[in-house]
Structures are given as structure tokens and as C-alpha cells.
Amino acid sequence: MIGRTGVALLALLAGMDAAAQTAPGAEALAAKFGAREAVQQISLAPDGAHIAYITPAGTRGSAAVVVDLASGKSTPIGLSDGARMTPLSCGWASAARLVCKFYGISDYGGQRISFTRLLGFDADGRNSLYLGRRTRNGQRPNQFDGSVIDWRTGDGKVLMERNFVPERAELGTNIVADTRDGLGVELVDTVTGKAQMVERPxxxxxxxxxxxxxxIRMKMELPRSGTGQLKGDAVYSYRPIGAAKWLPFSTSLRDDRNSLDPIGVDGTRNVAFATKRLDGRLALYSVALDGSMTRDLVSSNPQVDVGSIVRIGRRGRIIGATYVTDRRQTDYFDPDYKKLAAVLRRALPKTPLIHFLGATADEDRLLVFAGSDTDPGMYYLFTKATRKLEALVMARPELEGAALGQMQAVQFPAKDGTMIPAYLTLPPGGATRGLPAIVMPHGGPASRDEWGFDWLVQFFAARGYAVLQPEFRGSTGYGDAWFADNGFKSWELAIGDVSDAGRWLVGQGIADATKLGIVGWSYGGYAALQSNVVDPDLFKAVVAIAPVTDLGRTKDEADGFANRDLVQRQIGSGENVGKGSPARHADRFKAPVLMFHGETDVNVGIGQSRLMDKRLRAAGKQSTLVEFPGLDHQLDDSAARTTLLAKSDAFLRAAFGH
Incomplete structure (x- = not known):
């Protein structure tokens, strides 16, 4: 529904309607770009006979499609209508048995909380079985059922992390309450549901x-205070092969930026891979798990952080590390995969983003993704023995043949002279000067943008806008100095960079100064709003999706949760909170504001947008709030995303006067 608006908005809203009517194909284009990705997650069976992928069913529902690779026959299996739970991933416990993880949101004690659930079923959709632990009279909600952490050999049994919730005793019965508490590991038969304890909770x-x-070779523990609050520290332990006792690996203290943080274990090499700072940036090390803790540097980059690993096969063998300069790069440790990746890039020159997503048990057949900035991507099956590459399914078939804008890495100077990296996408067709333009800060703020296809960016480029995505200070991936104190505590630095991005677009002649807008999601929505507090004359229109609008309210939203103290420290205190909250400075706004928010958002409560809308209207400013019932932070609904795109485009055109 559309939130209430003041009288001053009537002319603008009328202009939005007119703009929508006079933009041929705008609605159809919004529907194409707003459609959810056809492949939301994909996996390959251990024998290579089938793939399974999660795909949209209706505007917000989901299905698993199981494809027989020999015959090409597809079997759709309905998983969710999107009303309560959404599937996140499906993996193969055996050649004939799938395990899917679902995500949902529910109310508990007056608070909205997220939860996950696990379900097993045959490849034809039959013999479904709930794989979580059933708890009677639990002392707290069982939010997270667990996760598969080792798919093993494909015999139908998997190693699962499982959450044990202590039970209350039932008075008047002889039923013994289960008092086990915490995260444990069990070997679970996905067909029968029988479980064998591997690690006690x-x-x-x-x-x-x-x-x-x-x-199980390592574990991470998060110590808590006497009140149950997370301290912000992490304690890592490991075990040599065959040992029963846990040995200390490392401790990551809350304010320690020199810790050794494991991100994966490779049993084929008997090592853990861990990140540690080297000259202010994260580097990757291998650490022997034989009791010696011998540490070797395996990957680093002088410009950016090395922060993730590449796995292959059912055993999760680690074959490389990745980092992002202007594009994501992979530093392969395995020479065969390094060579294969190079061969695939030559074979697919228009889609250089090559990712290995899965493999059969013998690694003879591989699941591969290839994409680019102007190609949403294709999923392939590669057979090593025949060196055959077969196309399986397109990531976004609705956009086949659509003209997309090229994304290029650029830099612009901040006010203090610091060069800020960014991505610039110009409209397809060659226009480069005097364009309507958008600055699009990313969410997080502990995040960053990357080169590749982005449905939000590409829609606006297709509608004729130039789009600039600044990697403002406060972004991750560029080292400690760039991250500063995060984009909330250091909001003045971050927002200054975002505003300077707009000034650069105008100064370069790319943007028409009268047609410069700002669009952001989550923290990006916060940045879009706060930039108008800092410089009300720069941006002529603001679109904020699920934005933080009041830093004090963000702290309040964490009440009742174990991370409350961590959120308090992330946001900070004192006058910075008031100055950095756009909802407290509605009087400074000159540009019209359009906001979108999911009603069940547990990342950023919808009350943030409602507060901003109320304050703006009370100050006589132009504000519209579009609410989406039943949707959370990601607005994972094709109809909602289509609405978001169409209304945003019409709103910007009306604000820009065309």
C-alpha cells in the first residue's frame, strides 16, 4: 500500500503518473528486470546424473527443479508459496535424496525473529521428512534448525550442526526433560531421520x-557476558586427526585487528585456511592442524583484502582464494583448476566471470557459472574426460537479447583529495553527456560493490540513466584504514564520499545537475537520505529502499537480542547519533523522497521508514512510502520488485521534470 501523503505531494504524484504513461515499455521493462533470478541456487548430484536448482514459482513462491541430464526431463517440486518460508539452498545427500534449507520469519514474545528449517525428500519430491530437532516446552525458540557441514560420500548420511534447546519439565508427568543446550553435531540419516551424536552441544x-x-576439526565459540550478551570476541579451537581434546587455535578479541581468523578446513591437506592482516589488509594463510600450527602465507594483495576461499567437490577441497580489485580475481592453488579456468575464459570471452559451483564425487563433471556485467550468466556442465561444455540453464531468461550498459571501474576525488574507487554504468546506445544520473551507494555498510550484472543498476541504465556506485570509505575489502570506524560511526566521511560522487558526475559532464538523483538500499538508503541532510541542494530526488533513518532507533531494535551490546558499539553514542539520523533533520530536506519497505523486515524495521515519512510530512516536505505486506528486507517478490522499479523510474522522471 502507499503511505499517506501531504497536499504538497499531489502535483508530484500526478507527474509520476504522467511520466509512467508517457514512457512506452517502461512497465514491461520493469517486469523483465524485476523478475527474480531463474536460478537462485544450484547443485549437482554426486553421480552427475541430475542437477537441482531453486527457481521462482509465481511472484514470491519457489520450486526445486530436478533435471535428468541424460534425458533432459525436468521435474518441478513445489517448495514454498513464499508466505511463510523461503528455500535458501538444496544439496544432494545421495544420488536420489535432497536436503533443502528454508528461511522464515515469525513472531515470538512480541518480536519478529528469523528462523531456518531443514527438509529431506527424494529427487521426485516424495518421502519428505523434517530433519530438525523437535523440542517440547523449549526454554527459548528454536530459531536455527542447523546446517549441513559435510555432505560426505553421498550415502544419504550427512554431518549436521544442530541447535539443542533445553526443555522445561512437564509437571504431572514422568517425561524427563532434555536439558542439553547449545550447538552440537550429529550424523543424520536423511531417509530415516535417525541421528548419531558426533559433538555434544x-x-x-x-x-x-x-x-x-x-x-570435525575446528569450532568457533562466542563468549557471552553474565547477562547473555555477546562480548564481540571469538575463540577458535582445533583437534589433530584422531585426537579427542580441543587445542587452542586463536582468539579474536573485539577490538583486535591483528587476529588469525579461520574460514575453512581442508582435510586433504590437514590444514586450516585463515585470514590475518598484513600491512593493514587481510591476507590468507594456511595453518597446519598437526599440532605444530605451522603457518604459511598463501595469498595476499597490496591493494585489497583477500577474504574468501574457493571450494570444489563434495569434500569441500579448497582450491583457491579470491579478492576484488576492479573485478573479482581468483588465486588458484590447484594448478589443474587454474589451467581449466583459463581455458574456460578463452572459450567464453564475453562472460569472463567464471565460478566453479560443484562437482561429482570423482570431480570428473563440474558445475560452472559464467557471466559478466552485460550478461546475467549461464550455468554449464563441464565433463573433464571429453572436455565438453554443455549449457544448462540461463540465470535470467527474461533478459535474453536485452541491451545492457557496460560497467567500468573509475575513480573520483573526494573533497580531501582521496581517490575513491567506483563503478560507472552508462546507458546502452552510446549517450555519455548531460544524462539523468543516479548515485547508488551500497548497503552494509560492511560491504562493497563488484563488477558484474546488477538488476537494479541495469534497469536504470536501460531507462537512460548513468549510474555511479561509489566504494565510499566505510566499505570493506580495502583494508583497515579505508573501513575507518564503519559507515555509521564514520558517517560524515562515508556520506561526504557519496556526495562527492554526485559532484564528480556533474563536473565530468556526465550528469545534468538538474537531473541528479540518489538511490540506495538498506545502508545505501540511509546514505541517500543523510546526503540530503548534509547537502540539501545536490540531489534532486531520493529513493530509499528499506533504509535506516534513525541511529538511536537502530540501537533500540536490538533490545532483547544477544547482539544488543555489539549493535550499541557499532552505532556509537553521543551527539554523533543525533547528527547522523536523517529522521531528526527532516526540515533540511529539499528533494522529494520515495521510500519502499517490507512490512516483515527483521534487518531494518519498517518503523524506520514510517518515522522518516511522518517527520518529512510534518515538516511540509514531499514524501511517499510504499509498504509491501509480508515481505522482508530483500523484497524477494517479482511483483514487488517490478513495482519498485516502475515507481522509482516514474518518480525520478517527474522530479527531473521530464
Whole structure:
């Protein structure tokens, strides 16, 4: 529904309607770009006979499609209508058995909380079985059922992290309450549901690391205060092969930027891979798990952080590390995969983003993705023995043949002279000067943008806008100095960079100064609003999707959760909170504002947008709020995204006077 608006908005809204009517094909284009990705997650069976992928069913529902690769026959299996739970991933426990993880939001004690659930079923959709632990009279909600952390050999049994919730005793019965508490690991038969304890529950355990050989080799614990609040520290332990006792690996203290943080274990090499800072940037090390803790540098970059690993096969063998300069790069440790990646890039020159997504048990057949900035991507099956590459399914078939804008890495100077990296996407067709333009800051703020297809960016480019995505200070991936104190505590620095992005577009002649807008999602929505507090004359229109609008309210939203103290520290205190909250400075706004928000958002409560809208209208400013019932932060609904795109485009055109 559309939120109430003041009288001053009537002319603008009329202009929005007129703009929509006079823009041929705008609605159809919004529907194409707003359609959810056809492949939301994909996996390959251990014998290579089938693939399974999650795909949209209706505007917000989901189905699993199981494809027989020999015959090409597809079997759709309905998973969700999107009303309560959404599937996140499906993997193969055996050649004939799938395990899917679902995500949902529910109310508990007056608060909205997220939860996950696990379900197993045959490849034809039959013999479904709930794989979570059933708890009677739990002392707290069982939010997270668990996760598969080792898919093993494909015999139908998997290693699962499982959350144990202590039970209350039932008075008047002889039923013994289960008092086990915390995260444990069990070997679960996905057909029968029978489970065998592997690691007893640990109340402070946050995750376990399997080695791909059926062994639990590491765990991470998050210590809590006496009130149950997370302290912000992490304690890592490991075990040599065959040992029962946990040994200390490392401790990551809240304010320590020199910690050794494991991100994966490779049992084939008996090592953990961990990040540690080298000259202010994250580098990747291998650490021996034989008791010696021998540490070797395996990947680093002098410009950016190395922050992730590449796995292959059912055993999760680690074959490389990735980092992002102007594009994502992979530093392969495995020479065969390094060579294969180079061969595939030559074979697919228009889609140089090559990712290995899965493999059969013997790694003879590989699941591969290839895409680019102007190609949403294709999923392939590569057979090593025949060196045959077969196209399987397109990521976004609705956009086949659509003209897309090229994304290029650029830099612009901030007010203090610092060069800020960014991505510039110009409209397809060659126009480069005097364009309507958008600055689009990313969410997070502990995040960054990357080169590649982006449905939001490409829609606006297709509608004739230039789009600039600044990697403002406060972004991750560029080292400690760039991250500063994060984009909330250091909001003046971050917002200054965002505003300077707009000034650069105008100064370069790319943007028409009268047609410069700003669009952002989550923290990006916050940046879009706060930039108008800092410089009300720069941007002529603001679109904020699920934005933070009041930093004090963000702190309040964490009340009742274990991370409350961490959120308090992230946001900070004192006058910075008031100055950095756009909802407290509605009187400074000159540009009209359009906001979108999902009613069940647990990342940023919808009350943030409602507060901003109320304050703007009370100050006599132009504000519209579009609410989406039943949707959360990602607005994972094709109809909602189509509405978002169409209304944003019409709003910007009306604000720009065309």
C-alpha cells in the first residue's frame, strides 16, 4: 500500500503518473528486470546424473527443479508459496535424496525473529521428512534448525550442526526433560531421520568446521557476558586427526585487528585456511592442524583484502582464494583448476566471470557459472574426460537479447583529495553527456560493490540513466584504514564520499545537475537520505529502499537480542547519533523522497521508514512510502520488485521534470 501523503505531494504524484504513461515499455521493462533470478541456487548430484536448482514459482513462491541430464526431463517440486518460508539452498545427500534449507520469519514474545528449517525428500519430491530437532516446552525458540557441514560420500548420511534447546519439565508427568543446550553435531540419516551424536552441544559454540573427510576439526565459540550478551570476541579451537581434546587455535578479541581468523578446513591437506592482516589488509594463510600450527602465507594483495576461499567437490577441497580489485580475481592453488579456468575464459570471452559451483564425487563433471556485467550468466556442465561444455540453464531468461550498459571501474576525488574507487554504468546506445544520473551507494555498510550484472543498476541504465556506485570509505575489502570506524560511526566521511560522487558526475559532464538523483538500499538508503541532510541542494530526488533513518532507533531494535551490546558499539553514542539520523533533520530536506519497505523486515524495521515519512510530512516536505505486506528486507517478490522499479523510474522522471 502507499503511505499517506501531504497536499504538497499531489502535483508530484500526478507527474509520476504522467511520466509512467508517457514512457512506452517502461512497465514491461520493469517486469523483465524485476523478475527474480531463474536460478537462485544450484547443485549437482554426486553421480552427475541430475542437477537441482531453486527457481521462482509465481511472484514470491519457489520450486526445486530436478533435471535428468541424460534425458533432459525436468521435474518441478513445489517448495514454498513464499508466505511463510523461503528455500535458501538444496544439496544432494545421495544420488536420489535432497536436503533443502528454508528461511522464515515469525513472531515470538512480541518480536519478529528469523528462523531456518531443514527438509529431506527424494529427487521426485516424495518421502519428505523434517530433519530438525523437535523440542517440547523449549526454554527459548528454536530459531536455527542447523546446517549441513559435510555432505560426505553421498550415502544419504550427512554431518549436521544442530541447535539443542533445553526443555522445561512437564509437571504431572514422568517425561524427563532434555536439558542439553547449545550447538552440537550429529550424523543424520536423511531417509530415516535417525541421528548419531558426533559433538555434544556447546552453549557458546557458534559453528563447527568439518574437514570433508567426515571429521570435525575446528569450532568457533562466542563468549557471552553474565547477562547473555555477546562480548564481540571469538575463540577458535582445533583437534589433530584422531585426537579427542580441543587445542587452542586463536582468539579474536573485539577490538583486535591483528587476529588469525579461520574460514575453512581442508582435510586433504590437514590444514586450516585463515585470514590475518598484513600491512593493514587481510591476507590468507594456511595453518597446519598437526599440532605444530605451522603457518604459511598463501595469498595476499597490496591493494585489497583477500577474504574468501574457493571450494570444489563434495569434500569441500579448497582450491583457491579470491579478492576484488576492479573485478573479482581468483588465486588458484590447484594448478589443474587454474589451467581449466583459463581455458574456460578463452572459450567464453564475453562472460569472463567464471565460478566453479560443484562437482561429482570423482570431480570428473563440474558445475560452472559464467557471466559478466552485460550478461546475467549461464550455468554449464563441464565433463573433464571429453572436455565438453554443455549449457544448462540461463540465470535470467527474461533478459535474453536485452541491451545492457557496460560497467567500468573509475575513480573520483573526494573533497580531501582521496581517490575513491567506483563503478560507472552508462546507458546502452552510446549517450555519455548531460544524462539523468543516479548515485547508488551500497548497503552494509560492511560491504562493497563488484563488477558484474546488477538488476537494479541495469534497469536504470536501460531507462537512460548513468549510474555511479561509489566504494565510499566505510566499505570493506580495502583494508583497515579505508573501513575507518564503519559507515555509521564514520558517517560524515562515508556520506561526504557519496556526495562527492554526485559532484564528480556533474563536473565530468556526465550528469545534468538538474537531473541528479540518489538511490540506495538498506545502508545505501540511509546514505541517500543523510546526503540530503548534509547537502540539501545536490540531489534532486531520493529513493530509499528499506533504509535506516534513525541511529538511536537502530540501537533500540536490538533490545532483547544477544547482539544488543555489539549493535550499541557499532552505532556509537553521543551527539554523533543525533547528527547522523536523517529522521531528526527532516526540515533540511529539499528533494522529494520515495521510500519502499517490507512490512516483515527483521534487518531494518519498517518503523524506520514510517518515522522518516511522518517527520518529512510534518515538516511540509514531499514524501511517499510504499509498504509491501509480508515481505522482508530483500523484497524477494517479482511483483514487488517490478513495482519498485516502475515507481522509482516514474518518480525520478517527474522530479527531473521530464
Amino acid at each position: 556447546d552453549a557458546e559454540a557458534e559453528t563447527y568446521y568439518a574437514d570433508g573427510q567426515g571429521n
